[in-house]
Amino acid sequence: MTWLPVLAGAVLILFILRDVFHTIWHPTRHGGLSRLVMRGMWRLSSLRGVRRRPVGLAGPLGMMAVVALWALAVAVGWGLIYWPHMPDDFSYATGLTPGEHAGPVDALYVSLVTLATLGLGDIAPTSGWLRVLAPVEALVGFALLSATVAWVLGVxxxxxxxxxxxxxxxxxxxxxxxxxxxxxxxxxxxxxxxxxxxxxxxxxxxxxxxxxxxxxxxxxxxxxxxxxxxxxxxxxxxxxxxxxxxxxxxxxxxxxxxxxxxxxxxxxxxxxxxxxxxxxxxxxxxxxxxxx
Incomplete structure (x- = not known):
């Protein structure tokens, strides 16, 4: 049932992209993931009393947590899509044994490398649709970085x-x-x-x-x-x-x-x-x- 992780990965990616869209480009009254994280960080910072709240830390740390969660969730989503197709639909650099590098951690590694647009190339997709999907993930990673900068510059x-x-x-x-x-x-x-x-x-x-x-x-x-x-x-x-x-x-x-x-x-x-x-x-x- 290789389609289950693929479906789960696609749903996770779409959920995060929706949250990014509503947070940055089209804020609404809906309480998204980013709002929950910011509110949770705000409440956590007031456990010792609001007058002892670390000045200026709750907001910046909350935004950092939101961005990290976005990036990690997107990487995990794409990793779930890659994982069922490893190692058959991927090429491996010399010295790597495909059977030993086809687990979920390896899929997450490929996803993180692609999302960060590092392009190391030691593990790369060879199947037609996966070769198209990998650049799309890189574009999403670049868009996520640009959106984060725009968010900070707006707040x-x-x-x-x-x-x-x-x-x-x-x-x-x-x-x-x-x-x-x-x-x-x-x-x-x-x-x-x-x-x-x-x-x-x-x-x-x-x-x-x-x-x-x-x-x-x-x-x-x-x-x-x-x-x-x-x-x-x-x-x-x-x-x-x-x-x-x-x-x-x-x-x-x-x-x-x-x-x-x-x-x-x-x-x-x-x-x-x-x-x-x-x-x-x-x-x-x-x-x-x-x-x-």
């Missing part, structure tokens, strides 16, 4: 935008914006800028969900801690006399609600009002929401 700018917004909120807190200053055209401009930045962060959480599992060590760049100021500003601005400020406050409130919805549906699952969602977000990151 870290998203982190920078989130931390920049938190730092801006920290600056606003330090400036102690008065009610009179907020109730003006300048106050409306500040609120509009915050609403725009919050919308960008919301999209980042949708597009790069893995960025949630990166811990921000400094309270000034922790959005989980600084969100309380935005909620307070929206509350105060809704009572302003200036019509532009009230309009901007309405837009800001909508941006806050959208962010709370994404955080709750994709990560927290509290099914609570936005204020409680933000409190849960802060607690999950080892923070206490700062007072407005």
């Amino acid at each position: 870290y700018p998203a982190l920078a935008r989130r931390r920049a917004l938190a730092l801006r909120l920290s600056h606003l807190r330090g400036s102690r914006v008065t009610a009179g200053a907020l109730d003006s055209a300048g106050g409306a401009a500040i609120l509009d800028g915050l609403a725009s930045a919050l919308s960008t962060v919301t999209v980042d959480f949708l597009q790069y969900a893995e960025s949630y599992y990166f811990y921000d060590g400094d309270e000034k760049i922790s959005l989980a801690e600084q969100l309380g100021l935005v909620v307070g500003l929206a509350d105060r601005a809704e009572r302003a006399r200036h019509p532009d400020v009230r309009l901007s406050a309405s837009v800001l409130r909508t941006a806050l609600d959208d962010l709370a919805t994404v955080l709750d549906e994709r990560f927290l699952r509290t099914r609570r009002p936005p204020g409680e969602v933000f409190a849960a977000y802060a607690a999950d990151h080892g923070r206490s929401p700062a007072e407005p």
Whole structure:
């Protein structure tokens, strides 16, 4: 029954490629393998308490674990396809006895060499369809490497935008914006800028969900801690006399609600009002929401 390992290998490869596709190119609400690994690494890092979570390690280590799992699973899948056809459909370099190099470890070795595009050639397929399949695996390996680079290059700018917004909120807190200053055209401009930045962060959480599992060590760049100021500003601005400020406050409130919805549906699952969602977000990151 040589078709069983071949079928199992094909299913495993397709499952991993689907996970890569949904993680990098078409993120959805479906909880894929990568999401489970990132969430598991995040929970594991908090066993000693969220305030003792190793700063910055859960996210990077989680991404490394995901990439390693992708590569290993793809290699195993192709190895399962090669294994039933060894040694008859493979050529061996001088000095290698085909019968002694036809086990599952040898199939995995051939798969890893092909996936990494090393091209050692000591064991190579000779059957027609296997000779076509091996270059396809090499192309998948190259695509996996390129996708990993694109993933990393996408997640870290998203982190920078989130931390920049938190730092801006920290600056606003330090400036102690008065009610009179907020109730003006300048106050409306500040609120509009915050609403725009919050919308960008919301999209980042949708597009790069893995960025949630990166811990921000400094309270000034922790959005989980600084969100309380935005909620307070929206509350105060809704009572302003200036019509532009009230309009901007309405837009800001909508941006806050959208962010709370994404955080709750994709990560927290509290099914609570936005204020409680933000409190849960802060607690999950080892923070206490700062007072407005």
